Each structure stands twice: as structure tokens, then as C-alpha cells.
Amino acid sequence: MLSEPLIERLTETPLFAVGLTLAAYLLGMALFRRLKQPPWLPGILMAALLLAGFLAISGIHYTAYQDGAAWLSVLLGPATVALGMPLYQQLPRIRELWRPLAICLPISASLAAFYAVGIAKLMGASDHVMASLAAKSVTAPIAIGITEQLGGSVALLMGALLITGVAAIAFVSLVARVMKIRDERLIGFALGLNGHALGTVRAFEIGPTAGAFASLGMSLTGIFTALLLPLAWRLLGG
Template sequence: MARSPLALLGVTLGGYQLGRWLQRRTGGHAVAQPVLVAIVVVGVAITVLDIDYPDYRRATELIAFWLGPATVALAIPLHRQASRLQGFVVPMLVAVAVGAVVSIVSAVWLARLLGAGEDIERTLATKAATTPVAIALTESLGGIPALAAVFAIITGIMSAILAPATLSVLRIRDRRARGLAVGAVSHGIGASRMLREDETEGAFAGLAMGLSALALSLLVPVCALFLF
């Protein structure tokens, strides 16, 4: 019974709800990310029950299906904030493109500096993209797609935890800039975090997530010509 699809689905949703409860109990502490808590709960559960990840993935296909509509729904707050785009479009596009290049180059150079193999370098190059995009780009580069998904998720979680506080320390107050910065590197996890903090920040984080994925899709192959 514990290995049934319904039970595994319940464990996943229960882990996420536990994360939300901890978040409320801690007053919205940055470390109390529901996604992070759910990952820990699910990881422990499938390890104890000796369930292979492919079996778990098939059992929770329903959740994966709803990720698409949930991502599209991020366009709703952006529509409400459409007037805030005035005079911001060009700087935004430039920032996303430059940020994508910096993300690719810095990840590859850091991996090279630490002595990683070229397959790891190619895998890390896509870490700032959303998980599906990172997997596809890594396959085209000859990296390790499964590891690319791990890097993308870790990047998203860590950025969602650290980025808002870092922006505050740097005295970046513009709601649009804050949302753009977080969404460009922390994907849907960061967008949901910013949406809880402020609707404008959440709207621009959602927009940045899409633009960053597009920019990385275009720039990773170009940068790869010079890096590898």
C-alpha cells in the first residue's frame, strides 16, 4: 500500500504542505522553502521504502502535468503589472542577455578552475535555465542531462533562499529589478517566493524566468563555440 501511486502522491503533497506549515510557523523564513522541505520528505520516503526514482516519477505524473498550467498562470500577475513595463523593456532585455552570458561563462570557468571534467562543465553551463530547458540544452552539448536537472533545482532553491536578502543588502529597491534578478536564476521556485513578497516582484520574476530560458537557449550554443 505504501508503494502505491496514491500513497506516493500523498507523500509528495504532504511534504509540500509541511513546508508551507513550517514557513508560516517561522514567519516566512527564507530557509523554510516548501519545495526544499518536500524534496527532503520525498527523498527520505523513497529511500526507506526502497522505491526507484523512475517508479516514483510515474506515480506522481499528475503533479508534473500541472506544472505546465501553473507556470502559464504566472502570466496573470504580469498582465496586472503591464503598465510597469513602460521604459523598462530595453534595459530588461539587455540585463537578461548579459546575465545569461555571465551565468554560462562563470559556471564553466569555475568548474574548470576546480578541476572538473568537460562533461561537468557542459552540464553546469545550463544551470540557470528551467529544468526542462536545462535538460534539453545539456543533451545538445553532450553533458549529463540527469545532473543538469539536479544543478537547475539546486540553483533555483539556493537563489530563492539567498537572492532576496542579497538584493536588500545591496540596496536594490526597485520591485521590477528585484523580481527580474531572482526570476532569471531561480525559475519557478524564485518566482513563487517573490510573488508572496510583492505582486510586482512576482510578476517580473515570472517574466524573467521565461526570458532567461529563451536567452540561454540561444546563447548556450554560441558560448559553447568559444568555451569548449
């Protein structure tokens, strides 16, 4: 464990937190490639575990780390907007499937919020916890705003986002293999809709078409949820 004066010196500027985050990410991705890219253990999860382990061993409080790395969250918005480029490149293919996508999206996005809140309610969770889990399938920049509007915890939301993304990658890969689905458009859309940014990263590893449809699924899910979830929450007395 590091001494208190050393911790204060390291965390007095954001450079340490940013460098630590980048180092954890690079090491996690290197391990991911070394393990032959298992779908159930993405590099971002290994990076998060490495980072959490270092903070626990060093004695650096999470709040101090978060204050230093907070400005990285600002990049989430531009990164999400930048996904519009592959969408534009795949626009002809997207137009071909607009009808099934329009039917699938509301059902899938609604179920994504419903089953999380429903399971939490059955387990006796408080309204605060349920409000924190409702937007767990939405990309972080949008999910944070929704959670704050519902009165949930952003910290709990971030954990739910990570778990949801990892689980979506594993289950979509498994279902596609079992059902012998090879259409990158379907796989990508499912990854983006259920696994938000993490699923989209995985989709781009499959191919540009999968990545574009994952971007579409992630974006539309975020818009749909942001518009209707707060309204549904108030109507249901949340």
C-alpha cells in the first residue's frame, strides 16, 4: 500500500489517473489477444479488473481516481457521435431492413429495461436500485442522464453497464453459434441493442457491416429509451 503523502502527490493532477486508465486498457487488450479473444472475457473487463485490483492494493480511493479520470467521460459523447460515419457508409443496407428493424427495436429495448427492473423488484430491491438498473442497456452518455432523471445511482449504473455489455457479448455470440446465424447485420444489431458500446466494439471486431449495425442498434436504443423510459417510470409510479 502506498503512503498517504505519495497518494496525494500522485492524485493531485489528472495525469496519473489518465495514464493508469490507458495502461490498464492496453494491458487488458494485450491479455485479451493473448487468450485468443474469448467472447466471455473481453479486454475491457480485464482492464477494469486490473484497474480495480491496483486501486485496492495501492490504497488509492476510488473517488480520488474518479476525480482525475472524470474528463475522459467527456470523450464518450464525441466517440458516440463519431459512430455516425459507419452508419452513413452502410446506409443502403440499413434501408433494406428498415421495416424489421423498426418492429424489433421497440420490443427489444422495452424488454431490456423491463427484465432488469422486474428481476430487481422480485428480489426486493429498492426504487433507488431499480432506477439505477433501468438504463443498463443504453450507452453511457445517455444512460447517465436517464439514471439521474430517475433518481438512481450513477456508480451502480456503471457497474450494471459493464456487466450487461460483457453478458451481451457472450450470449449473442453463443446464440449466433447455436442457431448458426452468420449474417453480420443481425449479429451486429443484436450486439449494439443489448450490449451498448461494449457490444459495438465487439461488432467492429467481427467486421465493418456488423459494426455499423451495432452502432445503429446502440443509437436507436438510446434514443428510444431516453424518450420513453422516464415517462413510463412516472406512469408506473417509480
